[in-house]
Amino acid sequence: MVSLTFYGGVKEIGGNKILLQDGDTKIFLDFGMNFNEHSKYFTEYMPPRKSSCITDLMSLGLLPNIKGIYRRDYCKHMGISDQEENGIDGVLISHAHMDHIGYIHFLRKDIPIYVSPETKAIMDMFTETGAGGYTEFSDVKPSFELIPLKSGEGFKRRTSRDGTEKRDIRVFEFNKPFKVGDLDVTAYRVDHSLPGATAFVINTSKGGLVYTGDLRFHGRHKQWSHDFVKNATKAEPTFMITEGTRITQKEARTEEYVQEESGKVIKGKKGLVIANFPIRDSERLLTFYNTAVENNRKLIIEVRQAIMLDLLSKYGVNNLPKSDDKNILIFYPKKSWGLVGREDFTNEQIEQDYSSWEKGFLNCKNIITAPEIAKNQDKYIMFMNYFQLNNLLDIKPKNAIHIRSICEPFNESMELDQERINNWLKLFGMYPEHKIHSSGHASGPAIFDMIETIKPKVLFPIHTEMPGKFRHLSMKVKMIKEGKTYKI
Ligand SMILES: [Zn+2]
C-alpha cells in the first residue's frame, strides 16, 4: 500500500511536511516551518520555549505527533515517549527556504537528510554564521545533558563548547537515481529564487510520484525547470504533488527584466543605489552584480553573502562571483564598540567587535565601511535589508535611490516592518522606492502547462492558498485535508 499524509503546506504557502509511505519505507518530503501558523503564536522575540519546544509545537499543531522522528535529547528532556529505532528512512529536501527546512532542527540526527550540493552549502552557512533560533540543520548541539566535571567530582551542563555532532546529511547528484529505503528516487534541478532547488521523481509500488518543490519558468535557469518537466513526463507518473503559490497570477516578470529595469533606474544617477533583495537569493545577487558592472559601480554585500558565495563555489557552483571578485566589496557595519576603520585602535581590539564567523574577511582588501561608502556614493550598489537600515545614519545618503526587489508584505508583521522601512527612506529622501521584482514561483498558466504536460492520474495541489483553482484540470484533483492519510 502507498499513502501520502500532508502535515503542512495545506491551503497555505509553505510549511511542506509530506509523509510518503510505501510498504515498510517511510519518507518525508521536506520538513518546513509554516510562517503564517508559526507567527500566529510566536515572534522573533517570543520564540518557542527551548525546554519544551517539541511538545509546545505539537500542542499548537505545528509539528506532527509521530514516534521515532524527533531528537532524542529533546524527547528525553520533554518526557515524550519515544522509541529506540529511527522512525523514518529519510527526508528529501527540495531547497533550503525555511518553509521547507525550518523544522529539521527538531529531527533526530540519525535520520538521513537528502540534499543537493547547493542546499548543503546554505545549511553550512547557517551552521557557520551561528544564526540564532532553531537552525541546527547540518550540526547538532546536544542539549539538556549533564557531563562529569574534569575534577571528577560533580557535573556540569553540556554546552556547544563541549563539542557538536554531525547530522546524517547525504548530498545527492542530480539526474542520478539513488535509493531511500526500498524506493528509487531521482532528483532534478529546477529554477527558483534560491540555489540548489530540486524536484523529485520517486518510483513507488503504485507508479511514479512527482514532487515539484518550489519552481519557476521565468528565471535565468528556466531550462532546468523545462528539463525536469521532460523527465517527469517520461516517467508517466501516477501521482503528482505540485506547488501553486501564484496560481491566480498570470504575470511572470523575468530575472532579465529586473536587470534591465534597475539598469534604467540607475543610469546617470549621481547618488548611492540601495537594493533590498532576499539575502540568500544568489540569482538576484548576480542580477545586481551585473547591473553594477554595467554602470561602473561595485556591488557591496554583507558578510553572510560573502560566506554563501564562497560555500557555493566550494560545492561546485561556478556561475557566481566569489567574495574576492574585483567588483565586490564586503560591508563591515559598526558593531559592539563600533571601532571598524579606526586607526587609533589595534586590529585585535577591532576584531573583538565581531563574532568569530564575521571576522573572516576583516583583513581582506575588499572590505568597506560606512564612512568610505559615504565619500563615494555614486560608485556603489549596496545590498541592504531591513536589519541594516540603521547604517544609513553613518552613510548619510544624498540623491540616493532605493530599489525594492522583494515580494510585497503579505501579513501584518511584514506591513509593520514596511512602515518602518518607509520611515527610514523618507528620512533620507529615498521614498517612494522603486519596485523591481521577479518572483521565485511560476505563474498560474505555467503551472497548468506543466501539469497538463506531465499528465499524472492524480494531482495533489499544495503550497497554495487556493487549491480549488486546480479543480478544472482533466485529472483527478485531490482537495487535501491536513493530517489525513490518502491511500493510493
Ligand atoms: Zn516554499
Ligand SMILES: [Zn+2]
Ligand atoms: Zn522556496
